Amino acid sequence: MSRLGSLLLAAQLRWRFDRWSAERLLAHQRDRVRRLVAYLAEHAPYYRERIDPGTPLDEVPKMDKPTMMAHFDAINTAGLRRDDLVAFRTRQEHERTGGFYPGGYSVGLSSGTSGNKVLTVLSPHERDRYSALLWARSGIPRGLRPKRVLFALRAHNEAFMTVTRFGVTLVYVDYLQTPETLLRLINEHRLNVLAGPPSILSILAERRREILGPVDALVSYAEELDAGTRARLEEAFGARVAEIYQGAEGMIGTTCSAGALHLNEDVVLVEVDDVGDAIGHAGSAVVTDLYRTTQPFLRYRLGDLLEIGGRDCPCGSSFRVIRRIHGRADGVLMLPDGRGGTVPLMPDYVRRSINRASQDVDEYQAIQRAPDDLEIRLLLAPDADRPAIEAAIRANLAMWCARAGGVPPAIRFTERPPERNPRSGKLIRVRRTF
Numbered sequence: 542m543s544r545l546g547s548l549l550l551a552a553q554l555r556w557r558f559d560r561w562s563a564e565r566l567l568a569h570q571r572d573r574v575r576r577l578v579a580y581l582a583e584h585a586p587y588y589r590e591r592i593d594p595g596t597p598l599d600e601v602p603k604m605d606k607p608t609m610m611a612h613f614d615a616i617n618t619a620g621l622r623r624d625d626l627v628a629f630r631t632r633q634e635h636e637r638t639g640g641f642y643p644g645g646y647s648v649g650l651s652s653g654t655s656g657n658k659v660l661t662v663l664s665p666h667e668r669d670r671y672s673a674l675l676w677a678r679s680g681i682p683r684g685l686r687p688k689r690v691l692f693a694l695r696a697h698n699e700a701f702m703t704v705t706r707f708g709v710t711l712v713y714v715d716y717l718q719t720p721e722t723l724l725r726l727i728n729e730h731r732l733n734v735l736a737g738p739p740s741i742l743s744i745l746a747e748r749r750r751e752i753l754g755p756v757d758a759l760v761s762y763a764e765e766l767d768a769g770t771r772a773r774l775e776e777a778f779g780a781r782v783a784e785i786y787q788g789a790e791g792m793i794g795t796t797c798s799a800g801a802l803h804l805n806e807d808v809v810l811v812e813v814d815d816v817g818d819a820i821g822h823a824g825s826a827v828v829t830d831l832y833r834t835t836q837p838f839l840r841y842r843l844g845d846l847l848e849i850g851g852r853d854c855p856c857g858s859s860f861r862v863i864r865r866i867h868g869r870a871d872g873v874l875m876l877p878d879g880r881g882g883t884v885p886l887m888p889d890y891v892r893r894s895i896n897r898a899s900q901d902v903d904e905y906q907a908i909q910r911a912p913d914d915l916e917i918r919l920l921l922a923p924d925a926d927r928p929a930i931e932a933a934i935r936a937n938l939a940m941w942c943a944r945a946g947g948v949p950p951a952i953r954f955t956e957r958p959p960e961r962n963p964r965s966g967k968l969i970r971v972r973r974t975f
């Protein structure tokens with residue numbers, strides 16, 4: 542795509558976000574869905590067997606990660622073969638090289654948190670669209686000059702590499718580099734925007750004094766950002782944290798000028814499945830990418846628990862707001878209900894129970910290994926009152942468990958550090974192993 546084409550596309554994406562009415566947005570979604578279903582019913586062998594060009598969306602079978610990987614060759618519309626792409630990407634990672642797959646396709650192979658790999662493919666055109674979306678809705682304040690950005694990513698993905706336009710400096714770095722390397726890059730290039738997973742931003746925050754210049758904005762993605770971490774980051778840098786909500790499946794959410802996280806509803810249609818949240822309205826997200834056809838994401842079960850709000854954000858956008866990302870569906874605690882069954886407790890209530898217990902919680906992780914066994918790994922500031930903090934966490938959890946209609950599990954506090962997912966490198970604060 543030409544430089545002018547990219548600028549126009551980014552301007553269009555901003556216009557939609559700022560100016561579209563709810564009616565305009567919903568009409569756009571209906572139109573895109575109709576065209577997408579018709580296209581896939583004709584061009585994707587997998588869907589040709591299952592739907593007609595006129596099948597309504599709510600009758601299209603849902604997709605999940607294992608099915609996507611098992612039927613990849615029949616789901617994509619470009620005749621690409623899963624095994625060829627996996628071999629290509631694995632070789633690249635091994636040799637630490639980049640470049641596109643023949644035909645100009647960019648190939649990503651991210652390790653899912655549950656272990657199985659997720660293959661993602663973008664055509665050159667889709668990559669241009671994605672770059673423009675990332676650019677138009679990065680969450681970095683629009684008026685900020687200069688914009689020199691540290692972009693910390695796990696395993697370089699070609700999909701991200703083309704955002705080098707518009708006179709902005711982007712320095713990409715694999716976030717498994719040492720903190721010293723990150724600090725050196727920040728100082729050498731005088732980077733004033735830091736973008737990365739919250740766990741990496743937290744490491745930089747602890748070493749704020751070693752960063753010589755000002756940091757004007759922070760962008761967080763790839764891991765859950767909880768309220769406590771956000772507050773610590775904003776205090777350390779004196780800058781606001783914007784959040785991008787994205788995965789291999791696309792860029793789903795973006796922070797607005799009022800600080801809320803909106804769904805990119807003109808690009809991704811989000812449905813929510815009921816999961817029995819007795820306290821709030823969290824549901825399991827099912828996403829349809831309205832533009833991608835090389836590798837379609839049609840009613841794809843994301844596995845993330847979202848609480849979605851209305852269209853009344855003070856920023857004026859009619860795109861719906863994500864009130865809360867509750868975490869992964871596999872982070873839902875299963876509480877005994879006292880009658881031989883179990884009830885779910887959303888992971889965000891566990892995070893809040895711990896975060897709100899004290900300012901002295903440095904690091905934590907909750908791992909439920911059986912209905913009646915919850916380990917809470919808790920690292921505290923020096924001189925913190927551990928017994929009081931543990932008691933406060935117990936009391937908070939008991940309150941949320943009661944509201945969910947369940948019985949609190951037996952809690953074991955330990956001083957072990959949180960463990961990252963060995964495959965994805967992500968820090969999942971609340972998880973369940975059974």
Ligand SMILES: [Zn+2]
Pocket residue numbers: 797798799800801803854855856857858
């Ligand atoms: Zn807003």
